[in-house]
Amino acid sequence: MWMETIDVTAPYHFERILERLTSDPLNVIDLDNRSISLPLRNKDQEPSIVLVKAIGTIEQPVFQVSGEKEADKDDLLKEVKRIFQWETNLLPVMEHFKLSNLAAIFEEHAGTPLVLDFNLYHCLVKCMIHQQLNLSFAHKLTARFVQTFGEQKDGVWFYPLPESIAGLDYSQLRELQFSMRKAEYVIDTSRMIAGGELRLEELPSLSDEEIMEKLVKIRGIGPWTVQNVLLFGLGRPNLFPLADIGIQNALKKHFGLEKKPTKEEMLEWSKEWHPFLSYASLYLWRSIE
Template sequence: MIWHEVNDGIVITLPEHFDMNVNVGYLTREKNECLYETENDIITKVIAVGEVRSLVQISVINNKQMAVQFLNDSRPIEKWKREKIVKYIHEWFDLDNDLTPFYEMAKADPLLRMPARKFYGLRVIGIPDLFEALCWGVLGQQINLAFAYALKKQFVEGFGDSIEWNGKKYWVFPSYERMAQLTPADLADIKMTVKKSEYIIGIAKLMERGELSKEKLMKMTFKEAEKNLIKIRGIGPWTANYVLMRCLRFQTAFPIDDVGLINSIKILRHMNRKPTKDEILEVSLPWKNWESYAVFYLWRVLY
């Protein structure tokens, strides 16, 4: 992580293959997003480090440097906390990853050639917080994306913290510590199934007891981590791979049954039917070790 402090802000050196426009394009795809705001390529978001909440504005200079400004007197005094904020941003935008091999592979791949060119500089935008990633996976099960965002907004505004600035509230995702104290009845106002409420509280309790943590999963192989996640009530192969891809950063994560992936392949191959699982496995052979990036770029084709 290469970064330095300028006045009261932070400047992060960006890697090659980064384009702010395409990343903001991804971040603004859903109007109902409640955890950050984007305007004129500037992102405003609360980043939590333990109990400390910092409201930051992130902008980019010539795709070479990322400038982080602290708003509302929320700059942490301790350097290690500011370092944690830099780490969060690195994880969020996958800045430690050299995409050169991915682009080399994509150039020769019939499915990825167009998306890799069109969305050059797009990173797999992450969800660094494990509880948030798991909840988002559960919330999004078997419903369309717009409804999933509406549910997330209700959930976050019902149980999360916020910082007020310029007459607006900026939200932090609810903590597992808080959710572990609740019952499904407490979530009754949110328009989701009782089952989903049970799954979310169950995950929160596992995390509170220390049985489930990002640190533990990161020490495992991909297969071990996948198996551990699928053992959790409410987490199937799709949700597990989604979390492995966007939170734990396993590049081999591959939600093969994903509807968006299936539709994207159908469109790019001009098929009049859905591709079968075997067909998807066959076209994905060249993606080895870059499956998560391939999927993310193929999703991007759809909107």
């Protein structure tokens, strides 16, 4: 066993993170204990549970991180810091939006960081499953997928590896209520990753535009999916998914509109949100959750 105490720059509202993460039934969260059990993998792709527990406050954020094998400590700590964006200072973001047209939302949800999915394959598959589905059924379908083909360790579910999904027949996903197209998209993309045709580990070194160009060529991956991968897989700070219904509804509510805003209106409002569009997106989602 290993344990490390990490200090994070304030403000940092961990309770808001946990509340948001409880919407996914696969996440193992203890709200009373202010903790989450992360299903991570070590460099050999072996499953390893890392417990992240808040022991500080919003204005003095401190975390206790513990794991299993000492040999995995450095790699897994790096992953935890990446997922929870502990090395990103939120103060410049908060200052940027103080005088913006989203000032009220940012004041209400101050200190809410952008939290990433637990690994890039996990993020890509989840985004593909969630395409064109209501959120409740999307979570159910994703849970079925993971609980059928992933692995469980001490009550924590781990997403399957691409190699496992690459070997499936489309009918095996159809049995879980996947549409035929969605089954093809998930399995075919997993085969590309397992075969080395798509190398996810190369994506962090590419620009947003290069990643968009690369991924939209793959059948079943459109701009909405790529934007979500950039946002929740890679933590890119300046993403604003114009076609996202949740963001449209949040803007309709925030600006007191009778109908959803037009693309032109969204582009005009968002001019003053650069270079932190991703935070505008996150806080708009938060405002209607």
